[in-house]
Amino acid sequence: MGSVVRCDRYPYVTGSSVLGIKYKDGILLASDTAGCYGSTVRYKSVERLKRIGDNTILGASGEISDFQAITNLLDELITEDWMWDDGNKLGPFEIHNYLNRVMYNRRNKFDPLWNSLVLGGIKKGKKYLGMVSMIGVHFQDNHVATGFGNHLARPIFRDEWKEDMTLEEGVKLLEKCLLVLFYRDRSAINKFQMANVTEGGITITEPFALKVNWELEAFRNPTKGAEGSW
Amino acid sequence: MEPMAGGWMSAAHSMGTTILAVEYDEGVILGADSRTTTGVYVANRASDKITQLTDNVYICRSGSAADTQVVSDYVRYFLNQHTIQLGKEATVKTAANLVKELAYQNKSFLQAGMIVAGWDKYDGGSVYGIPLGGTLLRLPFSSGGSGSSYLYGFLDQAWRPNMSKDEAERFVVKSIALAIARDGASGGVVRTVTVNAHGVERNFFAGDKLPLFHEEISPGRNPLLA
Numbered sequence: 001m002g003s004v005v006r007c008d009r010y011p012y013v014t015g016s017s018v019l020g021i022k023y024k025d026g027i028l029l030a031s032d033t034a035g036c037y038g039s040t041v042r043y044k045s046v047e048r049l050k051r052i053g054d055n056t057i058l059g060a061s062g063e064i065s066d067f068q069a070i071t072n073l074l075d076e077l078i079t080e081d082w083m084w085d086d087g088n089k090l091g092p093f094e095i096h097n098y099l100n101r102v103m104y105n106r107r108n109k110f111d112p113l114w115n116s117l118v119l120g121g122i123k124k125g126k127k128y129l130g131m132v133s134m135i136g137v138h139f140q141d142n143h144v145a146t147g148f149g150n151h152l153a154r155p156i157f158r159d160e161w162k163e164d165m166t167l168e169e170g171v172k173l174l175e176k177c178l179l180v181l182f183y184r185d186r187s188a189i190n191k192f193q194m195a196n197v198t199e200g201g202i203t204i205t206e207p208f209a210l211k212v213n214w215e216l217e218a219f220r221n222p223t224k225g226a227e228g229s230w
Numbered sequence: 231m232e233p234m235a236g237g238w239m240s241a242a243h244s245m246g247t248t249i250l251a252v253e254y255d256e257g258v259i260l261g262a263d264s265r266t267t268t269g270v271y272v273a274n275r276a277s278d279k280i281t282q283l284t285d286n287v288y289i290c291r292s293g294s295a296a297d298t299q300v301v302s303d304y305v306r307y308f309l310n311q312h313t314i315q316l317g318k319e320a321t322v323k324t325a326a327n328l329v330k331e332l333a334y335q336n337k338s339f340l341q342a343g344m345i346v347a348g349w350d351k352y353d354g355g356s357v358y359g360i361p362l363g364g365t366l367l368r369l370p371f372s373s374g375g376s377g378s379s380y381l382y383g384f385l386d387q388a389w390r391p392n393m394s395k396d397e398a399e400r401f402v403v404k405s406i407a408l409a410i411a412r413d414g415a416s417g418g419v420v421r422t423v424t425v426n427a428h429g430v431e432r433n434f435f436a437g438d439k440l441p442l443f444h445e446e447i448s449p450g451r452n453p454l455l456a
Contacts, residue, residue: 009337009338011363012361012362012363012365013361013362013363013365035365035367037361040379040382042361042382043359043367043369045369046367063363063365064363064365064367065334065337065363065364065365065366068334068365068366069334
């Protein structure tokens with residue numbers, strides 16, 4: 001049996017947007033914890049941010065089973081790297097390259113890993129933040145987002161991101177975007193995680209929720225004076 | 231859908247199904263309906279969708295009957311060998327990972343939504359959901375199959391951690407019965423399997439043992455003959 005060309009892949013359990021920004025001390029990633037099954041929010045505690053080694057964090061949107069497979073691959077990569085015991089450790093730039101190779105090669109076989117990956121890290125003072133898509137498109141930037149985040153969060157980042165933000169400023173900016181995504185992305189829920197990587201190490205928060213605002217006067221009676229409208 | 235159209239005579243066996251597994255204070259309880267359909271025809275009204283993988287690990291099967299039978303058979307075979315080599319009983323995590331591996335690596339071919347649940351001395355009672363695609367998620371409870379759509383609201387509201395065996399079993403039976411009430415692809419009896427440190431217990435709930443819901447009536451004498 002030769003290798004079969006598989007062109008009938010669709011995602012089943014999916015995660016929505018991942019956001020990433022550089023700030024003064026390192027990188028911040030954010031995502032919600034929903035695993036959707038079509039239009040059903042089937043799983044509400046899916047971790048879509050993972051630590052890779054000591055200095056890199058990975059976030060994924062798209063098919064969760066493929067993200068789990070990628071995490072396994074990277075764990076094996078990191079373990080093998082550690083076993084060399086040569087004073088060298090894979091940094092975020094190397095992981096980015098590795099992931100790019102994996103995603104692009106699968107795309108060439110018409111059997112993609114159905115994910116958009118956000119990778120962030122800092123090694124020897126050099127900050128890195130980048131993205132690899134399911135077809136192997138990859139780039140680095142000061143702020144990145146996947147899926148809906150590209151349309152809703154990136155414009156806010158372009159307006160309000162600046163060099164060397166403090167942790168508070170970075171978190172506030174991400175929370176602002178997460179809230180917009182919760183309002184406007186049907187696959188999003190009000191349960192989020194953030195990941196922070198600095199020279200000091202990696203922190204991935206426990207899930208948290210944001211305060212929502214429905215107290216706009218116009219929401220009370222939106223069709224006033226125009227019955228039948230919405 | 232035309233019942234008389236020949237489609238159902240040749241359609242694949244599918245388990246429309248409602249399946250459920252919950253962790254309770256001492257272990258896990260698995261539950262399922264018993265209807266297998268080929269198109270609109272009920273091919274088997276008393277199927278057993280809760281299948282044994284090892285002495286202490288069971289699997290709930292939904293989706294294609296053939297696919298899930300083959301996956302269970304392979305995993306039972308692997309676990310059998312693994313237990314001999316290991317010298318002690320396999321863990322629920324191992325069983326679940328084997329099922330996941332088959333489901334993920336063959337995702338283009340399989341239509342299988344499964345729940346692996348059981349008890350081992352390291353993690354106590356564990357429930358692992360393995361939906362289409364081969365994602366593996368350990369959860370306090372998991373539901374699946376076409377009937378599960380009708381249960382999301384009920385489970386969200388009624389599930390609590392650390393229920394007693396009786397509470398948990400009543401919870402599982404009520405859930406499956408609610409799904410059977412609304413899902414045409416689920417029906418028949420409710421089967422439960424309880425797994426804990428002491429062993430395994432199978433139960434069977436049928437007919438008047440099942441709770442009645444909105445607009446359902448209990449059997450009785452014909453009104454004309456009253």
